[in-house]
Amino acid sequence: MVTLARLRLLDRKLLRDLWAMKGQALAIAAVIAAGVTMYVTYLSNFDSLQRTRAAYYAEARFADVFASLTRAPAWLAGRIAAIPGVAAVDTRVVADVTLTVAGMTEPAVGRLISIPDRGAPGLNSVHLRRGRWIDPARPDEVLASERFCEAHGLAPGDAVSAVINGRYRRLTIVGVALSPEYVYAIRPGEIFPDARRFGVFWMNRAALGAAFNMEGAFNDVAAALGPGASEPAVVAELDRLLAPYGGRGAIPRSLQPSAWTLENELAQLQLFGFLVPAIFFGVAAFVLHVALTRALALQRAQIAAMKALGYATRTLAWHYIKWALVIAAAGAVAGVAAGAWLGAWFITIYNEFFRFPVLSYRLSGGVAAQAVAGSLTVAALGAVAAVRRAVRVPPAEAMRPEAPARYRRSLLERLSARLRPSLATRMVLRNLERQPGRALISTVGIAFAVAVLFVGLAFIDVMDALINEQFTRVMRQDATVAFVEPRAARAIYDVRHLPGVLDAEPLRTVPVRLRAGARARTLALTGLPDGAHLNRVVDRRGRAVPLPPQGLVLSEMLGVRLGVAPGDELQVEILEGRRPTRRVPVAMLVDDTLGLQAHMRLDELGRLLGEGDAISAVALTLDPARRDRFYDEVKVMPVVAGVELREATLQNFRETLAEHMNLSIFINVIFAAIIAFGVVYNSARVSLSERSRELASLRVLGFTRAEISLILLGELAVLTLAALPLGALIGELFGELIIAAFSNEIYRLSFVAEPATIAWSWLIVSAAAAVSGLLVRRRLDHLDLVAVLKTQE
Amino acid sequence: MRAASVAAGLEPIFTARGVRKVYEMGEVTVEALRGVDFDLFEGEFVVLLGPSGSGKSTLLNILGGLDVPTSGEVLYRDHDLTVADDAALTIYRRDHVGFVFQFYNLIPSLTALENVALVTDIVAHPMRPEEALALVGLGHRLDHFPAQLSGGEQQRVAIARAIAKRPEVLLCDEPTGSLDISTGVLVLEALERVNRELGTATAVITHNAAIAAMADRVVRLADGRVAGVQANTRKATARELQW
Numbered sequence A: 001m002v003t004l005a006r007l008r009l010l011d012r013k014l015l016r017d018l019w020a021m022k023g024q025a026l027a028i029a030a031v032i033a034a035g036v037t038m039y040v041t042y043l044s045n046f047d048s049l050q051r052t053r054a055a056y057y058a059e060a061r062f063a064d065v066f067a068s069l070t071r072a073p074a075w076l077a078g079r080i081a082a083i084p085g086v087a088a089v090d091t092r093v094v095a096d097v098t099l100t101v102a103g104m105t106e107p108a109v110g111r112l113i114s115i116p117d118r119g120a121p122g123l124n125s126v127h128l129r130r131g132r133w134i135d136p137a138r139p140d141e142v143l144a145s146e147r148f149c150e151a152h153g154l155a156p157g158d159a160v161s162a163v164i165n166g167r168y169r170r171l172t173i174v175g176v177a178l179s180p181e182y183v184y185a186i187r188p189g190e191i192f193p194d195a196r197r198f199g200v201f202w203m204n205r206a207a208l209g210a211a212f213n214m215e216g217a218f219n220d221v222a223a224a225l226g227p228g229a230s231e232p233a234v235v236a237e238l239d240r241l242l243a244p245y246g247g248r249g250a251i252p253r254s255l256q257p258s259a260w261t262l263e264n265e266l267a268q269l270q271l272f273g274f275l276v277p278a279i280f281f282g283v284a285a286f287v288l289h290v291a292l293t294r295a296l297a298l299q300r301a302q303i304a305a306m307k308a309l310g311y312a313t314r315t316l317a318w319h320y321i322k323w324a325l326v327i328a329a330a331g332a333v334a335g336v337a338a339g340a341w342l343g344a345w346f347i348t349i350y351n352e353f354f355r356f357p358v359l360s361y362r363l364s365g366g367v368a369a370q371a372v373a374g375s376l377t378v379a380a381l382g383a384v385a386a387v388r389r390a391v392r393v394p395p396a397e398a399m400r401p402e403a404p405a406r407y408r409r410s411l412l413e414r415l416s417a418r419l420r421p422s423l424a425t426r427m428v429l430r431n432l433e434r435q436p437g438r439a440l441i442s443t444v445g446i447a448f449a450v451a452v453l454f455v456g457l458a459f460i461d462v463m464d465a466l467i468n469e470q471f472t473r474v475m476r477q478d479a480t481v482a483f484v485e486p487r488a489a490r491a492i493y494d495v496r497h498l499p500g501v502l503d504a505e506p507l508r509t510v511p512v513r514l515r516a517g518a519r520a521r522t523l524a525l526t527g528l529p530d531g532a533h534l535n536r537v538v539d540r541r542g543r544a545v546p547l548p549p550q551g552l553v554l555s556e557m558l559g560v561r562l563g564v565a566p567g568d569e570l571q572v573e574i575l576e577g578r579r580p581t582r583r584v585p586v587a588m589l590v591d592d593t594l595g596l597q598a599h600m601r602l603d604e605l606g607r608l609l610g611e612g613d614a615i616s617a618v619a620l621t622l623d624p625a626r627r628d629r630f631y632d633e634v635k636v637m638p639v640v641a642g643v644e645l646r647e648a649t650l651q652n653f654r655e656t657l658a659e660h661m662n663l664s665i666f667i668n669v670i671f672a673a674i675i676a677f678g679v680v681y682n683s684a685r686v687s688l689s690e691r692s693r694e695l696a697s698l699r700v701l702g703f704t705r706a707e708i709s710l711i712l713l714g715e716l717a718v719l720t721l722a723a724l725p726l727g728a729l730i731g732e733l734f735g736e737l738i739i740a741a742f743s744n745e746i747y748r749l750s751f752v753a754e755p756a757t758i759a760w761s762w763l764i765v766s767a768a769a770a771v772s773g774l775l776v777r778r779r780l781d782h783l784d785l786v787a788v789l790k791t792q793e
Numbered sequence B: 001m002r003a004a005s006v007a008a009g010l011e012p013i014f015t016a017r018g019v020r021k022v023y024e025m026g027e028v029t030v031e032a033l034r035g036v037d038f039d040l041f042e043g044e045f046v047v048l049l050g051p052s053g054s055g056k057s058t059l060l061n062i063l064g065g066l067d068v069p070t071s072g073e074v075l076y077r078d079h080d081l082t083v084a085d086d087a088a089l090t091i092y093r094r095d096h097v098g099f100v101f102q103f104y105n106l107i108p109s110l111t112a113l114e115n116v117a118l119v120t121d122i123v124a125h126p127m128r129p130e131e132a133l134a135l136v137g138l139g140h141r142l143d144h145f146p147a148q149l150s151g152g153e154q155q156r157v158a159i160a161r162a163i164a165k166r167p168e169v170l171l172c173d174e175p176t177g178s179l180d181i182s183t184g185v186l187v188l189e190a191l192e193r194v195n196r197e198l199g200t201a202t203a204v205i206t207h208n209a210a211i212a213a214m215a216d217r218v219v220r221l222a223d224g225r226v227a228g229v230q231a232n233t234r235k236a237t238a239r240e241l242q243w
Ligand SMILES: Nc1ncnc2c1ncn2[C@@H]1O[C@H](COP(=O)(O)OP(=O)(O)O)[C@@H](O)[C@H]1O
Pocket: B023, B024, B025, B030, B031, B032, B050, B051, B052, B053, B054, B055, B056, B057, B058, B059
């Protein structure tokens, strides 16, 4: 009974104390809420995407192994099905064609995929979103992928034109569809998806077979594995079976482009979901620790008195830890609510990139509970040291009047006797110097605010650097024209004579599998001419790397994935033509920006392939005035499989991916600003509560508000100034950390920050300090002089 | 003697009439002062005596411009303090009033000299800080920080700080409240000397009846009202006090 009454009383005290410091409590809760919001937003999206993906892959019977080949007879499907571990096989015809779409001058790429004339595909089900299925009797009817239709405003009943096997064909869209293979639809060879310029179309098997001379044959196969099957074994066996038919190397689901991108995105989301909130939480714990240490210092006499009255140290410790827990709980609840709202909004953005039949947002209880538990733990960690120190006060302390704090002349004054700073300045300096540890902690707290802002803003620079790197250093061509099949080197002249072409440079890309022991990667090996000036290999520092006469030049990430270093030999399995397998030394690894790239000299590659001077694409620069005429002519060239345009790619990138990135950056910056403000405001409030007695005394002596504000705000100004450079330093570290974590097979970004970014973060924190100063100043104006002087503490 | 001369035509510094102060705290109201009349004349030494809670501090705070009455009239010479705004009260405190508190309220980061200079820096015709400290017998402790001074010494620094601006009135709220007898006497001696040598009108709050013997007049407060005014025919010196 007694303890119950006592606890109730303490709880009442808790509420009143919190109410008295509500501004500060709110600021700390906001910092925690920011961390929780990020956590909930990222991880609920991760969770939603992952569940959706798993459900969709299972329901649509997404295949486990994929392979494309030149042409194999239909009966080979039986042989494939007989591979041990293979549960189901689906063969089909897949072809890329050049499309003409009304309202778009530049050419687009269409991928035509066959679906059985009767019944649904056995694997990789097509989900009909709108319209109807294809009429087996109508060879020109197609289903089209949803993003492509949306990008062009196409609906069932509309038509597109395609150059199929050298002939113009009108394809009538009768339905809009989705497929697990194209959740993330990206053109082969591109880095960013472009919905306008890449569409997937499903056609009758008979119609497509006829168009591409594939009657009774197939050029693409997907297989599902049974339980316990060995994926590498199936891949190897499939390769062996398909080799005579021009197999281009089977890949497991994990390397299927859409699945691979989705997986990378999910991994990144999960990582960010931990890393960013972890930083925010760390800052929150720190701020809480500082605030509580200072608040408890002011309660020293009370604590001693309560102990003298017989309260146990444990009871008091728990009482003060509850301060932190109440604040954290408030922050967590607000954060979960904000995170749920923001998460639901984010998922609509993911819906733009990733197409599932249903991608619905779901905030799982687990994520919410983790966020709440995390913030409570963080708060308790931040509080525990402060509380432990505070409750150690011996009860006898309560009986003694507190001796005035010990001060001495500041270093500045000791160094120079002639220096006579104003009394206010002297007070500020001596205060800072008397408790250097405390000043340092406040400075570090504000520096954290600078750091989170700096990192948030720096991501804009990082994205800019990526764009700059990719679109002005690496790809200097305006367009790349890819041929249906490799052609002799003189094909470059056909392209050079197209209208508007200023400069042209040959390229040869060939699908290969690079193997080092058990590790292998299937990718496009690119051959570039000596002294290439349009398409170049560029390292992360923006320097062009000349290709050595012999050997492979690999992205560092690829070297790491394959476990090879310069001088090591790689087995290069060429997945085209006569399909030779060669051993080629690695000449160098390039620390570059984009995931997995392999380059070598064009002439060397020709020798390797045993085909002389063949090229597969031409990079070129265009006269802007004659660009449309170029498009018109190139679109109808039968030998051209596709045209990649830098302008379009860049614009698309800016519009879609960059927009999405900028949104997350913007949100990060908003939260960083909340943190910055929370930290700075807190420091100011803490100083105010520590100094209010002194300042009130001065007011009684006749000092004006402006004069006493100067003393308090002067201290805040000094701390803020010191925090600016420190914050930039900490931010640099955070940035490197996040970037290192961000690196995956798609990008390897560098942490770069423009001077203007540092300046902005400094400016925002200074502004936060100024606003905090003003708010605190308002409190100074309402300082209750009588009350402050009435009691000793 | 002094009391007679007071009555015989010295100018009043403070004239308070019918001062009421009501504190409202939610539903509860506390009437700290219930219609107090009070005068303080030039050069006078008045002791405000009364039990704790009788309204002494409230009255002194109102006189000093730290607080405003709920109703009634408070004149400082011919200035009406009840209508002054915060800025005017700040200037009033700065120019005319010296405060001494029970808990000294020195600035711990400033030395004794600097604590006094704090005030001399902001007023028109101050004495030199050294002079003020000498007056309270601390001419030799100029460079000590509050932490290096005893309680009595700190309180004397506070007195020096209060008088350095040559105020017309010195308001002291239990200046010896946290001191032992012998140090208390040192502090009272300082007040006595200031009153005598500078002619500063002084009001001292205490609940210690022995101190009343030092005063020209003793005003007794009880329960928010003036319970009695008594003029001393003979003023005791601080040294003679016993408690
Ligand atoms: N800020 C306040 N709020 C409410 N009541 C107050 C306040 N200040 C003083 N009082 C009340 O006014 C009365 C007089 O207080 P005070 O002038 O401090 O007494 P004294 O100084 O004589 O001990 C007391 O009953 C006290 O409780």
